[in-house]
Amino acid sequence: MSPVTVTVALLVGVVIWVLVARRLTARSWETGSEAGDIAAVRMAPARLGLWIFLAVVTSLFSLFLSAYSMRSHHGDWSHVMLPDVLWINTALLVIGSIAMQFARHAVGRGLLQRLKLGLIAGGLFAIAFLAGQLVAWGQLRDSGQFVQGDPATAFFYLLTAVHGLHLLGGLWVWGRTMKRLLQGVEVVDLRLSVELCTIYWHYLMLVWFALFGALLYL
Amino acid sequence: MAYVAIADRDAPIHDPHTFIEKYVWSQDHKVIAIQYALVAIFVGLVALVLSGLMRLQLGFPESFHFVDPSHYLQFVTMHGMIMVIYLLTALFLGGFGNYLIPLMCGARDMVFPYMNMLSFWVYLLAVLVLLSSFFVPGGPTGAGWTLYPPQSVFAGTPGAGLGIILMLVSLAFFIVAFTMGGLNYVTTVLQARCRGMTLMRMPLSVWGIFMATILGLLAFPALLVSAVMMTLDGTLGTSFFLPATTSMGQPLDHHGGSPLLFQHLFWFFGHPEVYIVALPAFGIVSDLLSTHARKNIFGYRMMVWAILAIGGLSFVVWAHHMYVSGMNPYFGFFFATTTLIIAVPTAIKVYNWVLTLWKGDIHLTVPMMFAIGFIFTFVHGGLTGLFLGNVTVDLPLSDTYFVVGHFHMVMGVSPILVVFGAIYHWYPKITGRMWNVKLGKLHFWFTFLGTYAIYLPMHYLGILGVPRRYFALGNTVFIPDSVHTINKVITIAALIVAAAQIVFLYNLIVSLRRGEKAPVNPWRATTLEWQTPDTPPKHGNWGPRLPEVHRWAYDYSVPGAKEDFIPQNEPVDPRLGSGRDHGIRH
Numbered sequence A: 001m002s003p004v005t006v007t008v009a010l011l012v013g014v015v016i017w018v019l020v021a022r023r024l025t026a027r028s029w030e031t032g033s034e035a036g037d038i039a040a041v042r043m044a045p046a047r048l049g050l051w052i053f054l055a056v057v058t059s060l061f062s063l064f065l066s067a068y069s070m071r072s073h074h075g076d077w078s079h080v081m082l083p084d085v086l087w088i089n090t091a092l093l094v095i096g097s098i099a100m101q102f103a104r105h106a107v108g109r110g111l112l113q114r115l116k117l118g119l120i121a122g123g124l125f126a127i128a129f130l131a132g133q134l135v136a137w138g139q140l141r142d143s144g145q146f147v148q149g150d151p152a153t154a155f156f157y158l159l160t161a162v163h164g165l166h167l168l169g170g171l172w173v174w175g176r177t178m179k180r181l182l183q184g185v186e187v188v189d190l191r192l193s194v195e196l197c198t199i200y201w202h203y204l205m206l207v208w209f210a211l212f213g214a215l216l217y218l
Numbered sequence B: 001m002a003y004v005a006i007a008d009r010d011a012p013i014h015d016p017h018t019f020i021e022k023y024v025w026s027q028d029h030k031v032i033a034i035q036y037a038l039v040a041i042f043v044g045l046v047a048l049v050l051s052g053l054m055r056l057q058l059g060f061p062e063s064f065h066f067v068d069p070s071h072y073l074q075f076v077t078m079h080g081m082i083m084v085i086y087l088l089t090a091l092f093l094g095g096f097g098n099y100l101i102p103l104m105c106g107a108r109d110m111v112f113p114y115m116n117m118l119s120f121w122v123y124l125l126a127v128l129v130l131l132s133s134f135f136v137p138g139g140p141t142g143a144g145w146t147l148y149p150p151q152s153v154f155a156g157t158p159g160a161g162l163g164i165i166l167m168l169v170s171l172a173f174f175i176v177a178f179t180m181g182g183l184n185y186v187t188t189v190l191q192a193r194c195r196g197m198t199l200m201r202m203p204l205s206v207w208g209i210f211m212a213t214i215l216g217l218l219a220f221p222a223l224l225v226s227a228v229m230m231t232l233d234g235t236l237g238t239s240f241f242l243p244a245t246t247s248m249g250q251p252l253d254h255h256g257g258s259p260l261l262f263q264h265l266f267w268f269f270g271h272p273e274v275y276i277v278a279l280p281a282f283g284i285v286s287d288l289l290s291t292h293a294r295k296n297i298f299g300y301r302m303m304v305w306a307i308l309a310i311g312g313l314s315f316v317v318w319a320h321h322m323y324v325s326g327m328n329p330y331f332g333f334f335f336a337t338t339t340l341i342i343a344v345p346t347a348i349k350v351y352n353w354v355l356t357l358w359k360g361d362i363h364l365t366v367p368m369m370f371a372i373g374f375i376f377t378f379v380h381g382g383l384t385g386l387f388l389g390n391v392t393v394d395l396p397l398s399d400t401y402f403v404v405g406h407f408h409m410v411m412g413v414s415p416i417l418v419v420f421g422a423i424y425h426w427y428p429k430i431t432g433r434m435w436n437v438k439l440g441k442l443h444f445w446f447t448f449l450g451t452y453a454i455y456l457p458m459h460y461l462g463i464l465g466v467p468r469r470y471f472a473l474g475n476t477v478f479i480p481d482s483v484h485t486i487n488k489v490i491t492i493a494a495l496i497v498a499a500a501q502i503v504f505l506y507n508l509i510v511s512l513r514r515g516e517k518a519p520v521n522p523w524r525a526t527t528l529e530w531q532t533p534d535t536p537p538k539h540g541n542w543g544p545r546l547p548e549v550h551r552w553a554y555d556y557s558v559p560g561a562k563e564d565f566i567p568q569n570e571p572v573d574p575r576l577g578s579g580r581d582h583g584i585r586h
């Protein structure tokens, strides 16, 4: 479809191949052969589940992006004037991600106070990012560019909205983790949740880089 | 209460007691499977009735005034969409996937049972939204199952207001449901297999379902993207797919959208979708053939690799559906080439099925008859696919009944035959009862021969140039009288086939109470689901201890063994080789 899709497809293919290639060449069906390692991938099911989910979301965003790039390569394309606040939002998202990483580090060592600090900051900065995105929407609308306008503007609203919705989903899980933290659940039992949230935060940050980059340059 | 997928049960577990816990809000993969299957079969029957109505109109154009041109288009669309997505995809993955993956892998349940339950309920919601579009003003959309804009949202098309929006919303729900189920299937296969069940010992049914799920997880997002963008075009007035045009003589507000973009997105999903319904069928039919021919599957590893290769290739052929859209000739050349390359792994599978039968001890049971029937219909549908894969042959045949004949053979009839075979095969395990053999055979012959009577003549109609999605042919000059006669014959055959399905449903329902009690392993099969302590398997599947696997799934007719099959969980007897390397090493 477009270079974006092809690259992503290749990457997904490589990852799958690395994960399973060794098992696919095993002749374990021959009776008496060693059964070997059973789990194809050694990790908690929830963690593997998250990675597979991220593959699905990657497919989703790269399709949105390739739709965007196919359309933007037509001659009549005019770029959106991106509001400057997007740069601030990007910084907020990065700080959120760093805070989450801090929390993840703390949860691994059982440091409750640092965990609290990191987790709360991670969530709040994500919320601030979303608020900032709304500000950007408002500014764009006030400058007279709304969805009925040309496709470039519509794409801007669409891509930011889809990204924001994914972040909202992440905040829901973050909220449940916060609740358990405040209820005094043991730190070890929070470890998986915090780690998965962190992965998701980093992931959505990368997605935002890709979207922002596409909006700027494609 | 749900089970941990892989754990020996040391403490007694709170099993569900009330009716609601057990059968409604159930987290047991077997109950969810049955819920999925019943809903899918129900909407499938709706689609069957729609096809009957269309056939009445086509066979006897002057006689049925309740089918007007708008209705015809709506029936075509709903029939196609329901059959492909809401019946076949849901039944193979939500139904068979849910039932078979944990049992065949030796797990107690899926790894995320709660999400599995949600998956079913969201699927049900999707079906209800879809069916509700029959009752809204304007009726369901008549845009064709491909939903191409701009016509799908223009006033001239039936259901262009609410109908198309409900269709898109329903698809979005379906995709959410599928993703929740799919995450489960993939993670369960990767993480929850019992001891000894390596990837290369899994039955091909699991392989087919597994790969189909991966395809679905990566391809459905394309449908979601196009559904979201088209919904916005239809409601908020964006112009993703709508160029500046006029509708009914009035210029519209839209400008700058690209209809071609939709086609790319749709078929980037649409072609893998063909394999989402084909791969589970491939897998299941392999197991049916091997079990009922009492022979190991020919070329197991090749079969697995072929499944993976087909899955991978299915992402790079989508534009063969767009040859008539006016593409760059090199583009067409590329897609014709990839399309023909896919025929290689597919042909390997067909050879291996036939070689599995070769010199087998074939038991012509009802599931076996359906499995063999599948080989016929699939080869026919596959061969016409080679015609259509070539740009120059496709151009004149595109949008004719040749295409209708082709895709019904390859992705309609073939998977459906496997569905029937699979239902007959696993019914004794699911219900604990046997069905009536005579009725089963009757059902097979009517369905198998009947589908040939319906679809073979369609290829001929297509070569004559009869267009698809046409309400009536009228007195078109190039259409000879024989076409009208053929259309009558096809309609009669279609009605007979539809009636034969009543025999099937009757057999299933009546056997629930009246059928003989099924033995634990009526087909003397090797795979784990037949080795459960109870039939039907109880909640948690395996009683106190999980099974342990010692061999592949295809130890049939092993020389020197006591019986002509050795279950996968039977420990290895050092004095015996396996069927596979007999004579090669000892």
Ligand code: HEM
Pocket: B051, B052, B054, B055, B076, B077, B079, B080, B081, B083, B084, B088, B143, B144, B145, B146, B404, B408, B411, B412, B413, B416, B454, B467, B468, B469, B470, B494, B497, B498
């Ligand atoms: C007895 C069984 C069936 C009969 C009699 C039947 C009949 C028909 C008819 C008359 C059409 C409309 C042709 C036209 O005017 O263009 C059609 C379209 C279609 N059918 Fe079936 N069909 C049957 C089963 C199936 C199954 C099992 C599938 C599953 C894949 C299927 C998928 C489709 C699709 C995708 C279309 C195209 C819809 C469109 O053009 O938008 N059909 N069928």
Ligand SMILES: [Cu+2]
Pocket: B270, B271, B274, B317, B318, B320, B321
């Ligand atoms: Cu295709």
